[in-house]
Amino acid sequence: xxxxxxxxxxxxxxxxxxxxxxxxxxxxxxxxxxxxxxxxxxxxxxxxxxxxxxxxxxxxxxxxxxxxxxxxxxxxxxxxxxxxxxxxxxxxxxxxxxxxxxxxxxxxxxxxxxxxxxxxxxxxxxxxxxxxxxxxxxxxxxxxxxxxxxxxxxxxxxxxxxxxxxxxxxxxxxxxxxxxxxxxxxxxxxxxxxxxxxxxxxxxxxxxxxxxxxxxxxxxxxxxxxxxxxxxxxxxxxxxxxxxxxxxxxxxxxxxxxxxxxxxxxxxxxxxxxxxxxxxxxxxxxxxxxxxxxxxxxxxxxxxxxxxxxxx
Numbered sequence: 389x390x391x392x393x394x395x396x397x398x399x400x401x402x403x404x405x406x407x408x409x410x411x412x413x414x415x416x417x418x419x420x421x422x423x424x425x426x427x428x429x430x431x432x433x434x435x436x437x438x439x440x441x442x443x444x445x446x447x448x449x450x451x452x453x454x455x456x457x458x459x460x461x462x463x464x465x466x467x468x469x470x471x472x473x474x475x476x477x478x479x480x481x482x483x484x485x486x487x488x489x490x491x492x493x494x495x496x497x498x499x500x501x502x503x504x505x506x507x508x509x510x511x512x513x514x515x516x517x518x519x520x521x522x523x524x525x526x527x528x529x530x531x532x533x534x535x536x537x538x539x540x541x542x543x544x545x546x547x548x549x550x551x552x553x554x555x556x557x558x559x560x561x562x563x564x565x566x567x568x569x570x571x572x573x574x575x576x577x578x579x580x581x582x583x584x585x586x587x588x589x590x591x592x593x594x595x596x597x598x599x600x601x602x603x604x605x606x607x608x609x610x611x612x613x614x615x616x617x618x619x620x621x622x623x624x625x626x627x628x629x630x631x632x633x634x635x636x637x638x639x640x641x642x643x644x645x646x647x648x649x650x651x652x653x654x655x656x657x658x659x660x661x662x663x664x665x666x667x668x669x670x671x672x673x674x675x676x677x678x679x680x681x682x683x684x685x686x687x688x689x690x691x692x693x694x695x696x697x698x699x700x
Contacts, residue, residue: 418665434624479603495564506539531695
């Protein structure tokens with residue numbers, strides 16, 4: 389009798405924890421840009437972005453190691469370089485994408501990047517379908533296209549500042565278009581490839597994360613020294629920067645759970661839903677105003693969720 393009662397209760401608890409994890413990730417994604425704004429000094433970022441990435445990867449590495457040590461009641465499976473090596477490529481793809489984000493801004497304005505970078509939703513979905521052989525219905529594809537439309541709508545002017553200019557000069561060069569295409573392709577490939585590795589190996593997630601973040605720390609440290617950043621490693625850091633590091637590390641760990649036990653499509657919906665958290669924080673902290681395009685974006689997201697996850 390207790391066993392039958394415990395079954396539904398356990399399932400309900402797991403669903404509740406899963407929903408709480410997704411909501412937390414939505415909040416972290418949405419708070420990232422406002423937190424970076426709070427880190428600025430005289431309108432400029434006072435710290436090395438590469439140093440922040442290194443600390444994020446290091447934090448995820450240490451947490452993964454701690455979780456692995458706490459779960460030592462069960463013996464670890466035998467591990468060889470065949471298990472470890474694939475994560476080096478995954479870390480390399482992520483590192484390349486992070487550097488592309490910085491470099492491509494030399495060939496386009498930030499607003500153009502913000503709008504066109506939403507194309508990574510489409511590239512991720514296409515690669516997810518092709519590489520993982522996951523057949524999506526026409527209804528689900530329409531839902532994903534609506535996610536893309538939501539991102540573009542919000543990027544085009546979902547928020548408006550009281551002192552914002554009435555018009556923004558947009559520009560992009562041919563080099564910018566090529567780099568943006570590479571960015572969207574690598575973004576989708578890195579996410580889908582990582583999901584494939586996580587699901588293909590019968591290893592604990594904490595151990596897999598340990599491999600991934602070890603290479604992440606190593607590659608980003610090399611990038612930091614390659615750039616030859618001036619000043620100390622922690623120059624310009626503040627409590628707000630430390631909050632960015634901790635929140636991004638937590639979000640990375642949560643997304644690894646999503647990719648291991650769900651899919652990259654769920655991750656895309658989490659990122660899109662973070663528009664709401666971003667807007668609410670921006671209104672509260674910076675007195676920005678919601679525009680019609682924000683409500684268009686929210687309507688697109690709601691319809692996308694219904695089409696992708698709803699009953700036929």
